[in-house]
Amino acid sequence: MIYLIGVLIGFFLLYLFFIAPGTVPNHSDSLLWESHYAHRGLHEKNKAVPENSILAFTKAVEAGYGMELDVNLTADGKVVVFHDDSLLRVCGVDKLITQCLSTELSDYRIENTEQTIPLLKDVLQLVAGQVPLIIELKNTKDWPQLCVKTAKLLDDYAGVYCIESFHPGIVGWFYKNRPEVIRGQLSAGYRSLGGTPLWQRLLIASVVTNVVARPHFIAYKHEDAHYRLSLRLFRQLGGELVGWTVRDNDDRVRCMDFFDVIIFEFFRP
Numbered sequence: 340m341i342y343l344i345g346v347l348i349g350f351f352l353l354y355l356f357f358i359a360p361g362t363v364p365n366h367s368d369s370l371l372w373e374s375h376y377a378h379r380g381l382h383e384k385n386k387a388v389p390e391n392s393i394l395a396f397t398k399a400v401e402a403g404y405g406m407e408l409d410v411n412l413t414a415d416g417k418v419v420v421f422h423d424d425s426l427l428r429v430c431g432v433d434k435l436i437t438q439c440l441s442t443e444l445s446d447y448r449i450e451n452t453e454q455t456i457p458l459l460k461d462v463l464q465l466v467a468g469q470v471p472l473i474i475e476l477k478n479t480k481d482w483p484q485l486c487v488k489t490a491k492l493l494d495d496y497a498g499v500y501c502i503e504s505f506h507p508g509i510v511g512w513f514y515k516n517r518p519e520v521i522r523g524q525l526s527a528g529y530r531s532l533g534g535t536p537l538w539q540r541l542l543i544a545s546v547v548t549n550v551v552a553r554p555h556f557i558a559y560k561h562e563d564a565h566y567r568l569s570l571r572l573f574r575q576l577g578g579e580l581v582g583w584t585v586r587d588n589d590d591r592v593r594c595m596d597f598f599d600v601i602i603f604e605f606f607r608p
Contacts, residue, residue, distance in 0.1 A: 374403075375603055376471075379406075395454075486512040
């Protein structure tokens with residue numbers, strides 16, 4: 340019996356080692372955890388202000404909210420702010436964003452507005468440190484190059500920001516190459532992580548991939564998060580919790596009580 344108890348304690352300690360957060364750099368700005376974040380900018384449900392657009396980011400800055408945005412690479416290696424792999428849903432064009440040249444971006448209108456797909460450098464110039472940023476790096480085919488180019492742009496940015504990704508390799512790249520940058524692991528319950536093999540979904544959902552990336556925060560799908568012991572343990576070990584994406588018809592009070600900050604849309608917390 341004592342042997343069994345010892346084995347169980349050993350497994351529990353090993354689990355804590357796997358899920359433990361990274362040590363937060365001394366220079367880390369507390370502003371990251373004092374603001375809620377407008378999902379893809381302060382866009383509107385009626386799409387008059389479209390997601391990931393200069394207009395949505397301008398409105399977030401004017402309202403004083405942090406913002407979350409997504410980055411990928413164009414065919415000519417520019418870091419572009421765009422969520423989907425394809426332009427079809429947002430721009431009505433059946434083409435991958437990675438197949439587009441940066442010079443083409445002005446040809447595509449977002450949600451039939453006058454807004455076009457922005458480059459990250461233009462968004463950084465617009466924000467200019469006025470509000471904090473969460474920058475999600477997409478799991479693109481050439482993700483190591485996306486890491487390199489995004490990091491180079493952020494090296495010259497004086498504002499407060501952090502990065503996140505569903506891909507532990509991307510989070511791990513920043514752990515190794517930019518350890519001073521606050522980094523987060525995106526995750527959700529394994530049933531919510533479609534498009535990947537089951538074993539990968541189980542690893543990401545259980546946050547044991549923290550062992551290779553040592554994130555400072557976990558951004559978890561709020562509907563899947565509230566009863567997860569792993570998240571409560573992660574917080575007890577010093578990590579921060581971010582909830583995504585909290586919408587106008589969700590239990591906002593419960594989410595803001597559970598998470599340190601939330602990523603929101605279609606309402607103003």
